[in-house]
Amino acid sequence: xxxxxxxxxxxxxxxxxxxxLSPAMHxxxxxxxxxxxxxxxxxxxxxxxxxxxxxxxxxxxxxxNVTMPHKEAVxxxxxxxxxxxxxxxAVNTIAVRAGRLWGTxxxxxxxxxxxxALGVDVAGKRALVLGAGGAARAVVYALATAGATxxxxxxxxxxxxxxxxxxxxxxxxxxxxxxRPLDRAxxxxxxxxxxxxxxxxxxxDVHGCPWPDGVPLPAGAFVYDVVYTPPRxxxxxxxxxxxxxxxxxxxxxxxxxxxxxxxxxxxxxxLAVMAAAAAAEIEQERHRAEVENLAAKGG
Numbered sequence: 001x002x003x004x005x006x007x008x009x010x011x012x013x014x015x016x017x018x019x020x021l022s023p024a025m026h027x028x029x030x031x032x033x034x035x036x037x038x039x040x041x042x043x044x045x046x047x048x049x050x051x052x053x054x055x056x057x058x059x060x061x062x063x064x065n066v067t068m069p070h071k072e073a074v075x076x077x078x079x080x081x082x083x084x085x086x087x088x089x090a091v092n093t094i095a096v097r098a099g100r101l102w103g104t105x106x107x108x109x110x111x112x113x114x115x116x117a118l119g120v121d122v123a124g125k126r127a128l129v130l131g132a133g134g135a136a137r138a139v140v141y142a143l144a145t146a147g148a149t150x151x152x153x154x155x156x157x158x159x160x161x162x163x164x165x166x167x168x169x170x171x172x173x174x175x176x177x178x179x180r181p182l183d184r185a186x187x188x189x190x191x192x193x194x195x196x197x198x199x200x201x202x203x204x205d206v207h208g209c210p211w212p213d214g215v216p217l218p219a220g221a222f223v224y225d226v227v228y229t230p231p232r233x234x235x236x237x238x239x240x241x242x243x244x245x246x247x248x249x250x251x252x253x254x255x256x257x258x259x260x261x262x263x264x265x266x267x268x269x270x271l272a273v274m275a276a277a278a279a280a281e282i283e284q285e286r287h288r289a290e291v292e293n294l295a296a297k298g299g
Contacts, residue, residue: 014067018041066092084141092104098213114254123146124148127191131197145175233248
């Protein structure tokens with residue numbers, strides 16, 4: 001649908017959004033529903049974040065997604081945030097409502113929705129979360145809220161302990177978050193579910209892996225990596241080699257995006273349409289990278 005004076009605007013705010021899959025996903029979803037909507041990438045530095053967020057209201061945007069590294073910094077710039085976003089300390093979705101900027105976090109709920117779609121029930125299960133950064137906060141909150149027993153394995157234990165202390169008062173009673181050093185604890189900890197929340201293994205550093213070398217994965221654990229480029233990280237290759245079920249984070253991206261889309265438009269997008277658009281964008285990006293690599297080598 002051509003852009004005109006009636007086109008509704010949404011977008012994604014981040015420091016580097018050149019390779020974001022979100023514009024392709026959301027624009028395909030809008031087209032499939034016949035909506036006159038355009039989703040645009042908005043590259044914003046930290047120093048310009050406040051002006052950019054305020055500009056959403058001034059420019060008549062329906063809202064925006066927020067990605068790295070602005071999810072935490074955007075919170076105090078909004079008029080209101082919901083409870084989950086406040087507890088997690090991060091907003092990934094802004095909606096403009098009657099001139100007010102309202103923030104929520106669909107990362108945690110999109111993650112749980114993807115696990116459910118994969119047939120992974122977390123209630124009463126033992127979950128290991130690798131890492132203690134921003135993504136870990138959403139994942140830990142989701143798992144603990146859904147009834148899992150959560151252990152955070154981190155290379156820097158004080159960071160994990162600070163995260164746990166901040167989240168603990170807002171979680172259901174009897175849902176303690178345990179923290180252990182990754183290198184020593186990985187070989188000793190049984191689990192039903194392992195979730196990597198670190199960027200280790202993400203393109204272009206595909207040889208990185210958050211799991212310690214030489215340590216087998218807990219037998220029978222479902223392995224989930226929030227990274228989705230490449231589609232099968234070194235961690236997921238380990239799971240495949242051990243015959244364990246696994247998934248990457250593309251489903252989480254799709255489902256958190258679908259929830260945001262519905263908040264802005266009041267319409268539920270077709271996940272299959274969004275997934276096809278994301279797959280096509282990933283393939284195009286792979287081809288562009290190959291061409292650039294050949295050009296750099298003079299091929």
